[in-house]
Amino acid sequence: MPTIHPLSEALGARIEGIDLSQPLTPETFRTVEQALDDHCMIVFPRQALTAGQFVAFARLWGPPDPHVIDTFHHPEDANILVLSNEVRDGKPIGLADAGSYFHTDYSYLDVPARCTMLYALKVPHGANGTTFANQTRAYDDLPQAMKERIEPLVGRHHYGNRDDLDESSRTVASVLNEEQKKKVHWVRHRVARAHPRTGRRSLYSVSGSSFGIEGMDDAQAVALLDELKDHSTQARYCYRPDYQPGDVVIWDNAQLLHKAPLPEANEARTLWRITILDS
Numbered sequence: 001m002p003t004i005h006p007l008s009e010a011l012g013a014r015i016e017g018i019d020l021s022q023p024l025t026p027e028t029f030r031t032v033e034q035a036l037d038d039h040c041m042i043v044f045p046r047q048a049l050t051a052g053q054f055v056a057f058a059r060l061w062g063p064p065d066p067h068v069i070d071t072f073h074h075p076e077d078a079n080i081l082v083l084s085n086e087v088r089d090g091k092p093i094g095l096a097d098a099g100s101y102f103h104t105d106y107s108y109l110d111v112p113a114r115c116t117m118l119y120a121l122k123v124p125h126g127a128n129g130t131t132f133a134n135q136t137r138a139y140d141d142l143p144q145a146m147k148e149r150i151e152p153l154v155g156r157h158h159y160g161n162r163d164d165l166d167e168s169s170r171t172v173a174s175v176l177n178e179e180q181k182k183k184v185h186w187v188r189h190r191v192a193r194a195h196p197r198t199g200r201r202s203l204y205s206v207s208g209s210s211f212g213i214e215g216m217d218d219a220q221a222v223a224l225l226d227e228l229k230d231h232s233t234q235a236r237y238c239y240r241p242d243y244q245p246g247d248v249v250i251w252d253n254a255q256l257l258h259k260a261p262l263p264e265a266n267e268a269r270t271l272w273r274i275t276i277l278d279s
Contacts, residue, residue: 002028004035008239011134011256013039020044020248021053029060036115037198041132041251043241047119049248051076051272054119058274061250062114065106065277068159068180069095074272083118084270085263094270100171101161102133102233102257103208105275108159110187113253114196116275120247124267130249131240133257135202138232139192147201153191155225156212157205159184162222170262173208188214191228195254196278202255203232233257243271254278 002017013035018028035042049057055077058064064079072095074080084094099105106113118130139147159181161173176184191213193204206228213221243249251258253275263269 002031004031004039006039007043007241010137010237010239011040011132012043012239012241013041014043014045016045018044020047020057021049024057024060033061036250036252037195040134040136040255041239041241041249044248045244046246047248048246049119051080054117054248054272055079055274057248058117058276061117062276062279064274065109065113067273067275068176068183069174070180071095071177079274081273081275082270083260083273084268085265086122086268086270095174097170097262098174098260098273099161099208099258100260100262101163101173101208102131102229102259103161103173104205104257105253106277107189107205107209107253108157108184108187109277111277112189114276114278115250115252116273117248117250118243119272120243120245120249121272122268122270123243123245124263124269127240127242128261128269129241129243130251130261131238131259132251133233134237134239134255135204135206135232135257136195136200136255138234138237139201139203142231147192150191150224150228153216154188154214155191155205155210156214156221157187157189157209158211159209160211161208162211162225163207191225193254203228204254205257206232207257
């Protein structure tokens with residue numbers, strides 16, 4: 001059986017003793033699925049996967065959904081988005097800047113993401129990992145009056161980063177071309193969202209794609225969302241692992257905000273990413 005080692009007080013666990021290139025027994029998968037529910041983010045170190053093996057593992061969790069930025073889909077399987085700052089033959093091989101602001105993956109879709117997984121191929125030395133913020137703990141710590149205030153509220157979401165709309169900025173949401181922009185539209189999700197598996201309340205995507213709240217003046221809505229973002233991204237709710245080549249990292253989008261690092265051009269960073277929709 002695998003062994004599970006918590007990584008921090010806020011969130012995260014490392015799971016040893018599993019080779020993801022091989023089929024998982026139902027019992028083993030239930031163990032790792034429970035670990036994700038409990039710890040919000042899990043890491044499987046020292047993996048060696050083909051694109052096909054990575055996608056096969058991903059399908060255990062639910063339906064993969066190709067990213068709207070189809071420019072950098074993996075040539076063997078469109079369910080994999082290549083994240084990379086490497087350039088070959090004068091062309092980028094992947095998406096260089098992948099959400100360096102706190103956000104929730106696919107919160108701009110009607111059916112949002114259950115989980116996202118990364119497979120690290122090349123990573124820089126030092127602080128190179130994703131920063132995660134535990135939105136379940138952040139919700140639990142809200143004053144009761146705030147919980148009652150936000151309970152009926154529904155957020156308005158669209159692809160993008162409400163804190164930076166300058167398409168020339170490195171911290172803007174990855175820029176879509178005109179065809180890709182036609183594929184996204186306004187959607188609605190509760191500000192305090194019940195987890196689809198556990199039922200626990202979490203703050204949901206209060207940073208990133210949330211641009212307003214139904215029935216509320218836009219300025220008031222953004223002020224409230226910013227207040228919740230500032231609360232829920234305090235250091236006590238955050239953890240950032242340092243990735244190693246071969247790591248497979250999975251995080252629960254219903255429970256976490258996350259932000260990617262801004263990679264420097266002089267150190268290669270290449271990862272494969274798959275996002276799984278809620279079923």
